[in-house]
Amino acid sequence: MLAMEIEEHARKLMEVQGPKAIAEAAQKARSLEEQGAKEEATTWRRIEAAMIRLQGPRAK
Numbered sequence: 001m002l003a004m005e006i007e008e009h010a011r012k013l014m015e016v017q018g019p020k021a022i023a024e025a026a027q028k029a030r031s032l033e034e035q036g037a038k039e040e041a042t043t044w045r046r047i048e049a050a051m052i053r054l055q056g057p058r059a060k
Contacts, residue, residue, distance in 0.1 A: 006050050011054060022055075025047050025048040026048050
């Protein structure tokens with residue numbers, strides 16, 4: 001998946017699910033890793049990272 005597609009997918013998930021989308025993407029990636037689906041897991045890890053970037057800096 002291209003970087004633009006990753007960013008778009010991450011943005012859409014955040015719009016629909018809010019911050020819980022990050023945890024769900026991490027869970028999906030872990031599940032895929034356990035199943036041996038390395039490529040798909042890597043894609044979900046990239047989506048997770050993009051969503052974290054979209055959140056911006058956290059307030060202290």
